[in-house]
Amino acid sequence: MSTTIYDLIGVGFGPSNLALSGALIDKWTTPSNDSEKSIRTVLFLERQPSFQWHPGMLLPGAQMQISFLKDLAMLRSPQSALTFVNYLHSHGRLTAFINRGSFTPSRREFADYLGWAARYVEDHGVNVNYGQEVVAIDESSDGLINVTSRSITDGRLNIHITRNLVLSPGGSARIPNVVLPLMNESSIVNRSTLLHSSEYKNRVAKLLQSITSSAAPRPLRIAVIGGGQSAAEVTMNLRNLLSNIPSGNAGHQVDMLIRKGSLKPSDDSQFSNEIFAPEGTGNWFSTSEQGREYLMAEYKDTNYSVVNPCTVAALYEIIYDQKVEETITARNSGVQKTPGPKINIRSHIHIASLKYDVGSETFTFTLRNALTREIFEHETYDAIVCATGYQRHSWIELLSDRLKKRFGIGSCGSDVPIRLVPFAQRATYMVETRDDSSNVCNTPDSIATTPSISSSTDNVGQQQVEPVNLYITRRYRLLPIASSKIESEETLKARIYIQGLEEATHGLSDTLLSVVSCRAGEVVDDLLSED
Numbered sequence: 038m039s040t041t042i043y044d045l046i047g048v049g050f051g052p053s054n055l056a057l058s059g060a061l062i063d064k065w066t067t068p069s070n071d072s073e074k075s076i077r078t079v080l081f082l083e084r085q086p087s088f089q090w091h092p093g094m095l096l097p098g099a100q101m102q103i104s105f106l107k108d109l110a111m112l113r114s115p116q117s118a119l120t121f122v123n124y125l126h127s128h129g130r131l132t133a134f135i136n137r138g139s140f141t142p143s144r145r146e147f148a149d150y151l152g153w154a155a156r157y158v159e160d161h162g163v164n165v166n167y168g169q170e171v172v173a174i175d176e177s178s179d180g181l182i183n184v185t186s187r188s189i190t191d192g193r194l195n196i197h198i199t200r201n202l203v204l205s206p207g208g209s210a211r212i213p214n215v216v217l218p219l220m221n222e223s224s225i226v227n228r229s230t231l232l233h234s235s236e237y238k239n240r241v242a243k244l245l246q247s248i249t250s251s252a253a254p255r256p257l258r259i260a261v262i263g264g265g266q267s268a269a270e271v272t273m274n275l276r277n278l279l280s281n282i283p284s285g286n287a288g289h290q291v292d293m294l295i296r297k298g299s300l301k302p303s304d305d306s307q308f309s310n311e312i313f314a315p316e317g318t319g320n321w322f323s324t325s326e327q328g329r330e331y332l333m334a335e336y337k338d339t340n341y342s343v344v345n346p347c348t349v350a351a352l353y354e355i356i357y358d359q360k361v362e363e364t365i366t367a368r369n370s371g372v373q374k375t376p377g378p379k380i381n382i383r384s385h386i387h388i389a390s391l392k393y394d395v396g397s398e399t400f401t402f403t404l405r406n407a408l409t410r411e412i413f414e415h416e417t418y419d420a421i422v423c424a425t426g427y428q429r430h431s432w433i434e435l436l437s438d439r440l441k442k443r444f445g446i447g448s449c450g451s452d453v454p455i456r457l458v459p460f461a462q463r464a465t466y467m468v469e470t471r472d473d474s475s476n477v478c479n480t481p482d483s484i485a486t487t488p489s490i491s492s493s494t495d496n497v498g499q500q501q502v503e504p505v506n507l508y509i510t511r512r513y514r515l516l517p518i519a520s521s522k523i524e525s526e527e528t529l530k531a532r533i534y535i536q537g538l539e540e541a542t543h544g545l546s547d548t549l550l551s552v553v554s555c556r557a558g559e560v561v562d563d564l565l566s567e568d
């Protein structure tokens with residue numbers, strides 16, 4: 038156990054905590070009022086071995102979905118050294134970037150910018166321990182926080198003490214329930230034939246090797262589950278990779294299994310984009326629960342289950358070219374030519390069941406068309422990629438029971454939904470639902486950090502579970518409940534903040550880069566505040 042007491046420990050070192058480091062360094066280098074509290078000793082714990090930004094989806098040609106001006110610092114302080122413009126300038130590419138005439142860098146360039154920023158903050162006094170996965174967070178006997186991390190290389194546990202904690206672990210893979218039972222099946226894991234898109238790039242070579250190594254050339258079938266940006270990118274990338282693999286007489290096939298009738302374009306038009314402005318966060322936060330639900334439904338297609346219009350156009354062009362080739366091949370039926378890999382978009386698909394056959398090493402789906410009710414049985418695939426998005430609630434399980442109790446979510450099982458509630462609206466929730474003290478836990482169902490779940494019966498007749506409330510301030514601090522000072526125990530002196538996990542209360546920008554810079558500044562200001 039380290040004897041250092043840190044002023045701040047951050048869990049995860051992605052853009053959120055990187056932006057926070059930048060905001061701290063700007064404070065350190067700006068003359069300030071001496072009486073201000075200081076946050077000097079900081080440590081970030083990151084499970085990856087080095088700085089990397091979504092490495093599993095760093096695919097050739099992938100573009101950012103946001104203006105380069107919404108970087109780690111610009112909207113908070115254009116003078117900061119951590120701006121994307123400064124990165125370009127430092128690398129002698131500023132003019133060339135301007136000449137591109139585009140606001141969106143490639144994902145590769147933006148990842149390189151983030152890596153450059155990570156090196157910058159480390160050179161300016163920020164400690165980052167890579168290869169350390171945070172596995173537990175507890176309260177120390179003197180009201181501070183103990184953070185336990187496990188070394189990725191040797192499994193050794195380390196305990197770190199801090200006065201403040203900022204949790205920014207990002208999302209983790211969301212796997213559809215029908216796929217979940219197969220996820221830890223060792224015969225599949227060894228062959229790497231069932232993946233989530235978050236690990237796609239790191240594992241696709243093994244996947245293709247597994248399904249091609251034993252047999253003579255044959256047509257392969259791969260299913261991509263999902264109809265969002267990652268699904269579209271993975272599908273096109275698989276098609277490219279498969280075109281280098283012999284397939285015998287028929288062509289390989291990549292099927293996108295999507296719930297909707299077609300791929301939908303993301304709305305990044307000017308007026309809609311205003312929802313991502315930093316000022317929008319305050320509006321979202323102060324809106325009623327019903328208002329926030331309404332906003333979420335209205336603006337969902339800016340970010341969820343949608344595909345960038347350029348990607349839609351590129352995919353459509355590929356599928357159109359397939360049709361052209363099919364016509365030409367049919368006309369010249371005498372000419373023997375193996376078709377290239379084919380992409381199919383299978384729409385309105387509901388996955389009724391999924392099995393894995395160890396002998397044939399294949400997956401078999403039963404699929405249903407949700408519109409026509411037509412059933413497709415024995416749909417066999419060699420591999421599956423789930424491009425099914427991310428969930429953002431696993432961090433709650435890092436908190437000890439004692440800490441959970443402090444925040445009013447104590448004694449709840451891991452499956453009870455947590456409802457984030459703007460602290461200012463606490464009274465409303467107590468009147469409309471119940472007092473904090475009755476934050477009781479019912480039959481487990483699921484966890485969601487959405488504001489919308491209430492006790493009722495869902496559409497399959499199961500009793501939904503009443504969520505427990507977790508209070509958060511506008512400046513991202515979780516607030517302990519008043520009754521948490523239990524018997525002889527100390528009050529909790531440490532503060533806990535979350536970033537990138539509070540979309541329900543702070544709006545759609547929260548999981549994106551849109552407000553990382555401003556949010557970092559707000560968290561730092563709150564850390565330095567006395568109350």
Ligand SMILES: Cc1cc2nc3c(=O)[nH]c(=O)nc-3n(C[C@H](O)[C@H](O)[C@H](O)COP(=O)(O)OP(=O)(O)OC[C@H]3O[C@@H](n4cnc5c(N)ncnc54)[C@H](O)[C@@H]3O)c2cc1C
Pocket residue numbers: 048049050051052053054082083084085089090091094100101102103169170171172205206207208267536537548549550551
């Ligand atoms: C493929 C992809 C492309 C995207 N493109 C865009 C885009 O163009 N524009 C946009 O606005 N947003 C985009 N996003 C959204 C993305 O969430 C944000 O860009 C940004 O990464 C959020 O930063 P973060 O630091 O909150 O989370 P993350 O970037 O996910 O970083 C969290 C970090 O915490 C670490 N971590 C997690 N748990 C632990 C633990 N227990 N212990 C130690 N470390 C831990 C992780 O390894 C990770 O490095 C994209 C997301 C994906 C997946």
